[in-house]
Amino acid sequence: MSFLKEIERRRTFGIISHPDAGKTTLTEKLLLFGGAIQEAGAVKNNKIKKGATSDFMEIERQRGISVATSVLAFIYKDKKINILDTPGHKDFAEDTFRTLTAVDSVIVVIDVAKGVEEQTEKLVEVCRMRNIPIIVFINKLDREGKDAFDLLDEVEQKLGLTVTPLSFPIGMGYDFKGIYNIWDKTLNLFSGDKKQVVSEGVEFDDINNPELDIMIGQKAANVLREELELAIEVYPDFDLEAYRAGHQQPVFFGSALNNFGVKELLDCFIDIAPSPQPKKAEERLVDSKEKELTGFVFKIHANMDPKHRDRLAFVKIVSGTFKRNAPYLHVRHNKKLKFSSPNAFFAEKKEIVDESFPGDIVGLHDTGHFKIGDTLTEGEVLHFKGVPSFSPEHFRYVNNADPMKSKQLTKGLDQLMDEGVAQLFTLEMNGRKVIGTVGALQYEVIQYRLEHEYGAKCTYENLNVHKACWVEPTDHKNDEFADFKRVKQRYLAKDKQGQLVFLADSAFTMQMTQSKYPSVKLHFTSEY
Numbered sequence: 001m002s003f004l005k006e007i008e009r010r011r012t013f014g015i016i017s018h019p020d021a022g023k024t025t026l027t028e029k030l031l032l033f034g035g036a037i038q039e040a041g042a043v044k045n046n047k048i049k050k051g052a053t054s055d056f057m058e059i060e061r062q063r064g065i066s067v068a069t070s071v072l073a074f075i076y077k078d079k080k081i082n083i084l085d086t087p088g089h090k091d092f093a094e095d096t097f098r099t100l101t102a103v104d105s106v107i108v109v110i111d112v113a114k115g116v117e118e119q120t121e122k123l124v125e126v127c128r129m130r131n132i133p134i135i136v137f138i139n140k141l142d143r144e145g146k147d148a149f150d151l152l153d154e155v156e157q158k159l160g161l162t163v164t165p166l167s168f169p170i171g172m173g174y175d176f177k178g179i180y181n182i183w184d185k186t187l188n189l190f191s192g193d194k195k196q197v198v199s200e201g202v203e204f205d206d207i208n209n210p211e212l213d214i215m216i217g218q219k220a221a222n223v224l225r226e227e228l229e230l231a232i233e234v235y236p237d238f239d240l241e242a243y244r245a246g247h248q249q250p251v252f253f254g255s256a257l258n259n260f261g262v263k264e265l266l267d268c269f270i271d272i273a274p275s276p277q278p279k280k281a282e283e284r285l286v287d288s289k290e291k292e293l294t295g296f297v298f299k300i301h302a303n304m305d306p307k308h309r310d311r312l313a314f315v316k317i318v319s320g321t322f323k324r325n326a327p328y329l330h331v332r333h334n335k336k337l338k339f340s341s342p343n344a345f346f347a348e349k350k351e352i353v354d355e356s357f358p359g360d361i362v363g364l365h366d367t368g369h370f371k372i373g374d375t376l377t378e379g380e381v382l383h384f385k386g387v388p389s390f391s392p393e394h395f396r397y398v399n400n401a402d403p404m405k406s407k408q409l410t411k412g413l414d415q416l417m418d419e420g421v422a423q424l425f426t427l428e429m430n431g432r433k434v435i436g437t438v439g440a441l442q443y444e445v446i447q448y449r450l451e452h453e454y455g456a457k458c459t460y461e462n463l464n465v466h467k468a469c470w471v472e473p474t475d476h477k478n479d480e481f482a483d484f485k486r487v488k489q490r491y492l493a494k495d496k497q498g499q500l501v502f503l504a505d506s507a508f509t510m511q512m513t514q515s516k517y518p519s520v521k522l523h524f525t526s527e528y
Contacts, residue, residue: 003289003291003321003357004289006357007275007276007288007289007357007358007359008275009078009079009080009275010079010080010082010275010276010357010358010359010360011079011080011081011082011104011105011269011270011273011274011275011359012081012082012084012102012103012104012105012276012316012359012360012361013081013082013083013084013103013104013105013106013107013269013273014083014084014085014086014096014099014100014102014103014106014107015027015083015084015085015086015106015107015109016086016096016100016106016107016108016109016120016123016124016127017108017109017110017111017119017120017123018111018114018117018118018119018120019119020111021109021110021111021114021117021120021139021140022109022111022139022140022256022257023085023086023109024085025139025256025257026107026109026137026139026256026262027072027083027085028256029256029259029262030074030081030083030262030266031072031074031083032259033076033262033263033266070084070085071083071084071314071361071363072085073344073360073361076266076270077267077270079270080359080360081270082359082360082361084099084102084103084361086099096123097126098298098299098372098420099298099299100123100126100127100130100132101296101298101316101384102296102298102299102314102316102361103132104132104133104273104274104275104276104277104359105132105133105134105135105273105274106127106132106133106134106135107134107135107136107137107265107269108120108123108124108127108134108135108136108137108159109137109139109256110136110137110138110139110151110155111139111140111145112138112139112140112141112143112145112146112151112172112253113140113143113144113145113146115146115151115154115158116154116155116158116159120159121158121159124159124160124161127246128160128246130246131245131246132246133243133244133245133246133273133274134161134246134249135249135250135251135252135265135268135269135273136155136161136163136249136250136251136252137251137252137253137254137256137261137265138151138251138252138253138254139254139255139256140255140256140257141169141172141173141176141179141253141254141255141260141261142173142176142190142255142257142258142260143173144172144173144174145172145173147172148165148168148169148172148227148253149227149230149231152165152235152251155249155251161249162236162242162247162248162249163235163248163249163250163251164235164236164237164238164248164249164250164251165182165231165235165250165251165252165253166181166182166183166238166250166251166252166264166268167179167180167181167182167183167251167252167253167254167261167264168180168182168224168227168228168231168253169253170216170220170223170224171220171223175220176190176255177189177190177216177217177220178190178216178260179253179254179260179261179264180207180224180228181264182228182231182232183238183250183264183267183268184264184267184268186264187212187215188260188261188264189215189216190255190258190260207224207225207228208225212224236248238250240272243272244272244274250268250272252264252265252268275288275359276288276318276358276359279318279384280384280385281294281375281382281383281384281385282382282383282384282385283381283382283383284382286318286319286382286384287319288318288319288358288359289319289358290319290320291319291320291321292319292320292377292378292379292380293317293319293320293321293322293323293326293328293376293377293378294317294318294319294320294375294376294377294378294380294382294384295315295316295317295318295322295362295375295376295377296315296316296318296373296374296375296376296384297313297314297315297370297371297372297373297374297375297376298314298315298316298372298373299313299314299372299419299420300312300313300314300366300370300371300372300418300419300420301314301419311365311366311367311368311415311418312343312363312364312365312366313363313364313366313369313370313374314361314362314363315361315362315363315364315376316360316361317356317357317358317359317360317361317362318358318384319358320358320378321355321356321357322342322355322356322357322360322362323354323355324339324340324341324342324352324353324354324355325338325339325340326338328376328377328378329376329377329378329379329380329381330369330370330374330375330376331374331375331376331377331381331382331383332371332374332375333369337369337376339364339365341365342356342362342363342364343362343363343364343365344356344360344361344362344363368418370418371418372418372420391436391467391468391469391524391525392422392423392436392437392438392468393437393438393439394436394437394438394439394440394442394443395425395434395435395436395463395464395465395468395503396434396435396443396460396461396462396463397432397433397434397460397461397462397463398413398433398434398435398458398459398460399458399459399460399461400456400457400458401457401458401459402456402457405455405456405457408454408455408456409450409454409456409457409458411454412449412450412453412454412456413433413435413450415454416446416449416450417496418496421437421442421445421446422435422436422437422438422442422446423435423436423437423468423495423496424436424495424496425468425493425494425495425501425503426493426494427492427493428489428492428493428494429489429490429492434463434465434493434503435460436465436468443460446458447460463503464505465503465504465505466504466505466506466507466509466510467503467504467507467510467524468493468495468501468502468503468504469501469502469503469504469510469522469523469524470495470499470500470501470522470523470524470525471492471499471500471501471502471520471521471522471523472520472521472522472523478519480517480518480519480520481517481519481520483517484513484517484520488502488513491503491504491505502522510522
């Protein structure tokens with residue numbers, strides 16, 4: 001198959017939402033259609049002791065939440081689909097922001113009862129900044145929830161989207177009868193008994209067909225006709241160009257747990273979603289159809305396999321063909337590396353691949369060469385932008401709880417920080433280590449993984465810090481800068497890259513510092 005055909009068949013997207021709206025369940029059901037798994041393990045159902053395929057870390061199975069972004073690939077109707085299932089929990093927002101740099105489109109999952117929640121708002125904002133095409137999936141229709149029109153309004157107002165429904169629910173919760181698919185004019189009736197397998201739809205070319213009354217009852221049929229008429233009047237027609245430019249968002253309704261409305265979503269998705277797109281580097285715009293390889297690391301995951309203690313760097317291929325054993329330039333180190341076993345993913349199952357194409361995600365075994373944001377090319381010096389590190393919200397001292405294991409602790413912290421789980425700051429004054437995270441749940445994850453993956457134990461001590469500010473000095477010989485360093489030395493630390501960081505204990509302190517030392521600039525993000 002030609003190189004251009006390969007690009008055409010690729011669809012790489014992320015699934016985002018507030019925790020518990022059903023992202024992971026939806027991912028499972030998409031895999032079911034791709035034939036990648038025979039039976040989906042319900043996340044909540046205790047009868048099936050399988051756990052979700054995409055949650056492979058022990059801690060995820062215990063909590064029933066997704067902690068790390070997992071990468072899954074499958075073939076459906078000759079299209080190669082790469083899904084990035086992101087954690088919804090706000091404590092892991094950074095992982096999700098980074099993942100959004102690697103996708104070409106996004107599916108946003110919304111819970112029918114709760115509507116748009118705060119985490120959804122933040123993530124959609126990031127998508128809109130980058131004009132990523134969005135499809136909205138309104139989930140859990142088998143439960144009582146808000147009216148379809150109210151939900152569509154809420155999505156428009158809270159998320160600032162321009163929606164057009166491509167499917168419409170018939171009833172909801174207890175009265176849920178099925179879904180009418182506006183996109184290809186079919187009717188799908190809900191039976192509610194076959195949760196784990198795939199059911200067929202009924203085709204309807206004309207909604208006024210009297211058979212509809214027989215199938216769903218006259219009352220429901222009349223309501224559906226009225227609502228559809230209204231929906232078609234109120235909402236704009238679907239416009240492919242507007243969707244791909246990020247200006248219009250199609251909406252689907254369904255119930256991922258009951259595997260309902262998912263096939264409609266997938267069928268429409270592979271028709272309309274964009275194939276791999278060009279990506280902006282600092283130097284120039286890189287087109288996916290270029291022959292030379294370029295790609296960037298958007299995630300690093302240590303110890304995916306407890307037996308081998310390996311580290312994998314996830315690389316999104318932007319252009320060219322990635323070949324096994326070919327030498328590629330690691331731009332930051334300026335040296336050529338070869339990879340003898342690049343992996344393609346299916347959750348925790350990995351296969352070695354000989355070639356990968358733009359849009360694919362490749363896992364490379366990493367012995368410490370990679371950091372998040374690194375670029376690989378065939379020789380050109382390029383830097384892909386947009387993987388910043390944000391100022392953490394929580395800070396704690398890290399103490400070694402087992403003096404015999406200090407080497408393991410250092411190694412563990414080092415690798416987990418490279419993964420981008422949290423940020424490590426070393427105080428200038430006494431060399432004490434401070435971990436800064438976006439959410440408090442991260443501390444548990446770090447403690448758990450240090451113990452189970454590195455055999456090291458740690459304890460935490462609270463530290464009153466409001467924000468970490470990266471310091472940009474104007475001139476090292478400047479008296480003002482020297483005075484700043486002398487007065488604030490108790491609050492100065494270095495991050496992992498060796499950049500100077502000021503740990504401010506309150507917003508007031510930051511203001512005072514800025515007005516007292518105007519030449520010392522403070523930043524809340526560090527571009528890697």
